[in-house]
Amino acid sequence: MKRIDFISSLMHKVSNEFVLSYLGYCSRECYSVRDRKENFYFLGAMGMPIPFALGTSFITPNDVFVIEGDGSCLMNMGALTTVGTIQPKNLKIVIINNKIYESTGGQPTATSENTDITGIAKNCGISDVRVLNDLTDFREYWEWLKSSGLKMLVVNVSPGKENVKRISITPEKITSRFRESLITASNTLH
Structure with a gap:
């Protein structure tokens, strides 16, 4: 499965959810597929x-989707322990597992060997974890993601980047909108 195909499927499903995407090609693909003010x-x-x-999940009743890369997730595993302790019901973590640091030259991540992100997540207290290997199963997984509770979906994708446009809005504009x-x-909380 290609990352952009998964991202396209996800971005066409979201409505009032917030979507945060990790640096590099993933953010460029999210921007190219469906730019919205609810995207960071x-x-x-x-x-x-x-x-x-x-932090975003604390201040909104809406679901918060974070699309994170396997390598980036491994760089800050302490975040998973905090999430597993707090258990925010509206946080949905999506790990794009291509087993490489694609934006920096394709060096292998630890997931290319013996590191299992699903096992790490479960040991950090994130018990509702699934793995998506085939995009045809996404409809079922979407219903699961939208149900109440902290969720993590590990999406196994093949390495590769699409020729998509760069993000043309400034960091300040991304932040302000x-x-x-x-x-x-x-404001719907009050």
Whole structure:
């Protein structure tokens, strides 16, 4: 399965959910497929999407999807322990597992050998974890992701990047429009 095919399927399903995507080609693909003000594109903070999404989940009743890479996730495994302890019901973690650091030259990640992200997540207290190997199963997985509770979906994809456009909006604009969307959504809490 190609990453962009999964991203396209996910981005065409979301409505009022917030989507945070890890740096590099994933964010570019999310932007190219479906740019929205509820998307936050990381442009240079490896290992930080999950902590940022955790904080986001505190201030909105909407589901928060964080699309994280296997290598980036492994760079900040402490985030998984915090998430597993807090158990935010509206946080949905999607790990794109291509087994390489694609944006930096294709070096293998630990998941290419013997590191099992699903096992790590479960040992951190994230008990509801599934693995997607085939896009034809995504409809069933979407229903599961949308159900209440902390979820992690590990999506196994083949290495490879698409020739998609660069993100043309500034980091300041990404931040301001995302913040405005959060304020609007958080007003439904009162």
